[in-house]
Amino acid sequence: MFMDVSRRHFLQLGAVGVTPLGFDLAEATKVKQRLRIEGATVSRTICPYCAVGCALLAYTKKASDGHVELLQIEGDPDSPVNEGRLCPKGASALQLAISRRRVESPMYRAPGATEWAKVSWDFALDKLASNIKASRDRTFVTTDGNGNVVNRCEGIAFAGGAAFSSEEGYLATKLMRGLGLIYLEQQARV
Amino acid sequence: MVSLAATFGRGAMTNHWRDIRHADLILINGANPAEAHPVGFQWMMRAKLDRGAKMIHADPRFTRTSAVADKYLRIRTGTDVAYFGGLINHVLRNNLYHDEYVRMATNAAFVVAEGYSFDEGMFNGFDPQRKTYNAAEWAYETGPDGFVVLDIDHPRSVLNLMRAHYNRYTPEMVERITGIPRTDFEEVAKLVGETGKPDKVMTIVYAVGLTHHTTGVQLIRSGALLQLLLGNMGRPGGGMNAERGHANIQGNTDHAISWDILPGYLRIPAPGQQNIDDYLARSASKKLRPNSLNFFGENYRKFLVSLLKTWYGESARADNDFAFHHLPKPAADASWLSIFDAALRGRMEGLMLSGMTATSIGPDSNQVLQALSNLKWLCVMDSYATTSSEFWRAPGIEPSNVQTEVLLLPATHWIEKDGSFTNSGRWVQWKEQVLPPEGEARHDHWMLAEAFMRVRTLYERDGGTYPSPVLQLTMPYRDPRRPELDEIAQEINGRDLGTGQRLATFAALKDDGTTTSGDWIYCGHYPESGNLAKRRDGIQDPARNDPTGMGFYPNWAWSWPLNRRVLYNRASADPAGKPWDPTRPGIAWDGAKWTGDVPDYPATANPADQASPLPFIMTSEGMGRLFSNGVADGPFPEHYEPVESPVDNPLHPHQSATPVAHIYLPDRFGSRREFPYVATSYRLTEHEHYVTQHVDQLVALQPEAFVEVPAELAREKGIATGDAVRVSSKRGKLEVRAVVTSRLGPLTIDGKKVYQIGIPIHWGFVGINTGQHWLANALTPFVGDASSRTPEFKAFLVNIEKL
Numbered sequence: 001m002f003m004d005v006s007r008r009h010f011l012q013l014g015a016v017g018v019t020p021l022g023f024d025l026a027e028a029t030k031v032k033q034r035l036r037i038e039g040a041t042v043s044r045t046i047c048p049y050c051a052v053g054c055a056l057l058a059y060t061k062k063a064s065d066g067h068v069e070l071l072q073i074e075g076d077p078d079s080p081v082n083e084g085r086l087c088p089k090g091a092s093a094l095q096l097a098i099s100r101r102r103v104e105s106p107m108y109r110a111p112g113a114t115e116w117a118k119v120s121w122d123f124a125l126d127k128l129a130s131n132i133k134a135s136r137d138r139t140f141v142t143t144d145g146n147g148n149v150v151n152r153c154e155g156i157a158f159a160g161g162a163a164f165s166s167e168e169g170y171l172a173t174k175l176m177r178g179l180g181l182i183y184l185e186q187q188a189r190v
Numbered sequence: 191m192v193s194l195a196a197t198f199g200r201g202a203m204t205n206h207w208r209d210i211r212h213a214d215l216i217l218i219n220g221a222n223p224a225e226a227h228p229v230g231f232q233w234m235m236r237a238k239l240d241r242g243a244k245m246i247h248a249d250p251r252f253t254r255t256s257a258v259a260d261k262y263l264r265i266r267t268g269t270d271v272a273y274f275g276g277l278i279n280h281v282l283r284n285n286l287y288h289d290e291y292v293r294m295a296t297n298a299a300f301v302v303a304e305g306y307s308f309d310e311g312m313f314n315g316f317d318p319q320r321k322t323y324n325a326a327e328w329a330y331e332t333g334p335d336g337f338v339v340l341d342i343d344h345p346r347s348v349l350n351l352m353r354a355h356y357n358r359y360t361p362e363m364v365e366r367i368t369g370i371p372r373t374d375f376e377e378v379a380k381l382v383g384e385t386g387k388p389d390k391v392m393t394i395v396y397a398v399g400l401t402h403h404t405t406g407v408q409l410i411r412s413g414a415l416l417q418l419l420l421g422n423m424g425r426p427g428g429g430m431n432a433e434r435g436h437a438n439i440q441g442n443t444d445h446a447i448s449w450d451i452l453p454g455y456l457r458i459p460a461p462g463q464q465n466i467d468d469y470l471a472r473s474a475s476k477k478l479r480p481n482s483l484n485f486f487g488e489n490y491r492k493f494l495v496s497l498l499k500t501w502y503g504e505s506a507r508a509d510n511d512f513a514f515h516h517l518p519k520p521a522a523d524a525s526w527l528s529i530f531d532a533a534l535r536g537r538m539e540g541l542m543l544s545g546m547t548a549t550s551i552g553p554d555s556n557q558v559l560q561a562l563s564n565l566k567w568l569c570v571m572d573s574y575a576t577t578s579s580e581f582w583r584a585p586g587i588e589p590s591n592v593q594t595e596v597l598l599l600p601a602t603h604w605i606e607k608d609g610s611f612t613n614s615g616r617w618v619q620w621k622e623q624v625l626p627p628e629g630e631a632r633h634d635h636w637m638l639a640e641a642f643m644r645v646r647t648l649y650e651r652d653g654g655t656y657p658s659p660v661l662q663l664t665m666p667y668r669d670p671r672r673p674e675l676d677e678i679a680q681e682i683n684g685r686d687l688g689t690g691q692r693l694a695t696f697a698a699l700k701d702d703g704t705t706t707s708g709d710w711i712y713c714g715h716y717p718e719s720g721n722l723a724k725r726r727d728g729i730q731d732p733a734r735n736d737p738t739g740m741g742f743y744p745n746w747a748w749s750w751p752l753n754r755r756v757l758y759n760r761a762s763a764d765p766a767g768k769p770w771d772p773t774r775p776g777i778a779w780d781g782a783k784w785t786g787d788v789p790d791y792p793a794t795a796n797p798a799d800q801a802s803p804l805p806f807i808m809t810s811e812g813m814g815r816l817f818s819n820g821v822a823d824g825p826f827p828e829h830y831e832p833v834e835s836p837v838d839n840p841l842h843p844h845q846s847a848t849p850v851a852h853i854y855l856p857d858r859f860g861s862r863r864e865f866p867y868v869a870t871s872y873r874l875t876e877h878e879h880y881v882t883q884h885v886d887q888l889v890a891l892q893p894e895a896f897v898e899v900p901a902e903l904a905r906e907k908g909i910a911t912g913d914a915v916r917v918s919s920k921r922g923k924l925e926v927r928a929v930v931t932s933r934l935g936p937l938t939i940d941g942k943k944v945y946q947i948g949i950p951i952h953w954g955f956v957g958i959n960t961g962q963h964w965l966a967n968a969l970t971p972f973v974g975d976a977s978s979r980t981p982e983f984k985a986f987l988v989n990i991e992k993l
């Protein structure tokens with residue numbers, strides 16, 4: 001199931017493997033790859049899917065109009081975790097990164113509405129902030145029935161985070177606890 | 191993670207991916223790493239190919255993991271305690287445990303206080319009114335010196351109680367409960383029993399196939415007990431290796447996106463704890479033996495005060511108990527199930543979901559949809575539409591009837607931001623920003639920071655309920671509305687407030703408000719020399735980068751705590767400090783200090799010195815806990831049936847399921863008559879939960895929802911591969927195609943033929959290919975484990991019919 005040879009080694013092996021028609025596939029692949037990532041910037045990232053934590057190399061190029069194009073993602077051959085290998089999910093990470101299916105702008109659906117409405121960030125964030133404030137004010141308990149100071153907000157929940165960078169997750173915890181939230185979850189249980 | 195913390199002191203995979211190659215025997219339970227963690231699985235294959243390790247796969251389904259295992263055991267889902275219990279019994283009865291290790295590193299010799307009992311499926315300390323145990327009644331006997339009495343031969347020593355407890359788990363009983371034929375079980379027991387020697391190591395690998403049960407915590411703990419008995423904890427090639435399913439589930443558990451903890455596994459305070467002293471009295475453990483280091487308990491105050499100082503800055507002072515009063519104090523469980531339960535009862539107004547779709551995750555998706563409709567508002571932050579952002583127009587729902595106000599905010603991807611991911615093996619790997627944010631997408635932390643700052647402005651302008659924590663929370667970033675992850679990483683690491691320097695270790699944290707640290711277990715990852723998670727000294731130069739040859743690669747990224755690669759590694763060496771197996775050393779005493787991996791032990795504590803600490807520095811015992819009161823459902827793991835089960839518990843039919851499972855909605859369970867088949871849910875290689883429904887290549891590889899049906903049952907029902915079938919539970923239905931397979935055979939459970947149906951979870955009504963009744967979690971039960979409230983996704987009852 002797993003190749004005993006590293007990808008590099010594989011390419012070397014491939015270099016002497018000529019097809020019956022005399023066409024050297026590996027050479028052709030190498031040339032194509034060279035052209036595709038030539039002059040590209042290499043960045044180091046990590047697979048977004050499972051917690052094996054496979055290291056990825058991402059190749060990008062900046063066009064003259066400033067647009068950054070993602071050319072290729074591959075396993076980092078230097079990683080003690082994956083040694084360059086990837087599963088189908090990691091290997092297709094590029095398609096998750098660049099997709100026509102992304103949410104394009106903040107969307108709002110009013111109570112009872114049958115469609116989304118496109119809204120500005122300003123509208124969306126004001127809406128979120130005023131909802132948080134109103135629900136917090138309505139459901140905040142400073143002292144419980146036994147006279148204990150509890151300072152908790154009972155009517156708002158936050159869930160998410162398994163796809164956050166750790167630092168984002170930490171900030172989420174800090175801000176939510178700062179608001180007094182007690183309902184706080186991510187994917188660890190589910 | 192509750193079970194590992196209750197047993198060893200920390201809730202995380204004890205070893206790391208590459209380390210698994212050092213194992214001689216690999217037990218895989220509740221996991222299918224060949225398909226769910228394929229690249230991690232290479233290290234199990236390396237153990238097999240390079241050192242002839244044997245691999246045993248116990249699973250309801252014959253998967254690609256089974257295909258390369260040396261032995262496949264078809265086990266009924268949710269019965270792994272019986273399997274591990276049987277192995278424990280085999281090891282104890284035949285004295286195959288690693289005696290010297292057990293005495294050195296476990297609480298086997300601790301004497302349990304009088305009053306302990308286990309009878310007809312019930313432990314002592316049960317409160318029938320509240321349906322909970324009082325775990326404080328599972329205590330040790332203390333001597334006149336105030337410490338626990340040790341006597342391994344005492345009738346109430348942990349070891350002897352354990353013998354009595356597992357005595358019932360005979361191979362016949364294992365067969366009756368699990369369906370594993372006795373001869374197969376005995377063959378495996380023989381292999382397992384051989385690893386209780388210093389020169390043999392076994393590892394246990396598991397995933398959510400163990401956690402997703404009402405007995406999930408105990409399923410894992412039963413494996414952990416076996417590992418302690420055989421002397422496999424703390425050793426390279428050993429351990430309890432939890433494979434986590436999302437890129438950064440570990441990091442964000444560490445940073446406490448979890449109702450019951452604060453960063454670094456500090457407990458959330460409870461009502462009645464009016465100050466830090468009250469809190470510590472309930473949260474920080476006290477040492478039970480004179481030379482127990484009890485590191486966590488002894489330093490709890492430093493970690494908490496440094497956190498409060500980080501969060502509340504100038505407002506956290508010694509004279510106001512460092513603003514302890516600002517911390518929210520929940521009265522009851524506030525975990526995942528409780529969120530939706532509160533919403534169903536009309537007590538939840540708003541929900542923020544970030545990269546997590548409640549509708550698909552369930553359990554009991556129909557109830558979750560109802561819960562979402564009960565909210566005043568929902569805010570979904572995601573890169574893609576989800577079954578939660580679109581819930582108000584899910585098939586069968588009339589949007590005009592749904593009064594919930596919904597926001598969908600476009601979030602950036604992992605590749606459009608930097609920051610670190612912590613993998614299962616606790617390796618904190620920094621990633622670079624590769625692309626700028628696409629279109630209008632924003633980072634989650636920018637949305638949250640901006641929303642928070644706007645809430646702050648509203649409180650400044652209009653006032654409101656208890657505004658102080660909102661006004662006083664520190665936002666010490668160059669732009670508080672757009673903090674950089676690098677700034678936050680530094681905050682997590684912490685500083686000496688006197689010098690302003692970042693700290694190199696949590697040993698430097700103080701309880702007087704002169705240090706900060708946002709998460710003490712990450713203290714040291716970003717010292718003055720720079721961000722160690724960025725390090726990439728990898729395998730191309732092993733001579734330089736892997737000095738011990740053990741594959742620790744200490745300068746590749748950073749692992750918590752303090753860059754230790756194998757947790758509890760003091761136990762990898764014998765009492766004198768010599769590695770149990772010199773060919774696979776973890777750490778070794780060189781006469782002056784410990785060498786090898788970063789020691790999980792004081793670096794210069796001489797093993798010859800009687801006063802040197804006991805090996806497990808994080809527990810109050812100083813030992814690994816065979817007996818533990820850190821769990822809610824019993825000090826020893828016991829087999830209980832899933833809440834929906836095809837049989838009564840052969841061990842104690844009158845107490846079939848655990849008495850302390852948390853049942854929210856009592857009328858949503860089905861009977862075996864109506865729903866005669868066992869079902870279990872799982873992932874496929876090509877998908878990751880639900881987000882991959884937006885990835886063309888992966889949808890092309892696995893395009894459509896299906897269920898796997900055992901061939902014999904399919905014949906009975908006239909179902910052929912490709913037929914449309916309806917699978918139903920008391921809670922909902924799934925209408926998909928059938929794949930008829932011999933990978934799911936029938937089992938004989940307590941003399942009765944039992945079929946198991948396999949249900950991949952990935953589909954719904956949002957994505958490239960969708961279907962009206964494709965939500966797998968419409969079937970799963972809304973019930974949680976007593977300790978962790980993890981839902982029982984992996985064992986429930988269904989019926990199946992051809993459409």
Ligand code: SF4
Nearest residue numbers: 047049050054087090
């Ligand atoms: S490439 Fe596959 S195995 Fe590796 S982290 Fe990604 S999903 Fe997991």
